[in-house]
Amino acid sequence: MIIIKNINLLLRFLLELFALGSLAYWGWHTGNRTIWRIVLSVGAPLLAAVVWGMFVAPKASIVVPTWLQLLLEIVVMGSAAVALYAAGRVTLSTVFLLIYIVNRILIYVWDQ
Numbered sequence: 001m002i003i004i005k006n007i008n009l010l011l012r013f014l015l016e017l018f019a020l021g022s023l024a025y026w027g028w029h030t031g032n033r034t035i036w037r038i039v040l041s042v043g044a045p046l047l048a049a050v051v052w053g054m055f056v057a058p059k060a061s062i063v064v065p066t067w068l069q070l071l072l073e074i075v076v077m078g079s080a081a082v083a084l085y086a087a088g089r090v091t092l093s094t095v096f097l098l099i100y101i102v103n104r105i106l107i108y109v110w111d112q
Helices: 002-030 034-056 066-086 090-109
Strands: none
Touching: 002 034, 002 066, 002 090, 034 066, 066 090
């Protein structure tokens, strides 16, 4: 069971990276000029990473109540799913969201 729990934590990390990549993908495909593409594809994941690192990460620099931490996590992951959807990657967005939900439930059940 320990191996499965560790795989779940690895999946969590990969989902976090995928969320950042999704926001960058959205930014690049949303901008209509090169400068805006660069700004959005760098700025969106950077903002998400700052929020994650400050409030959601296990060693976050600012300790917030659990409910707020969960809310911010859902906002970041949900934004990544919406970004994929907006960029025309509907199936990928749906699969990402479903995997995230299952992963989050397992994290809660296993108290990870």
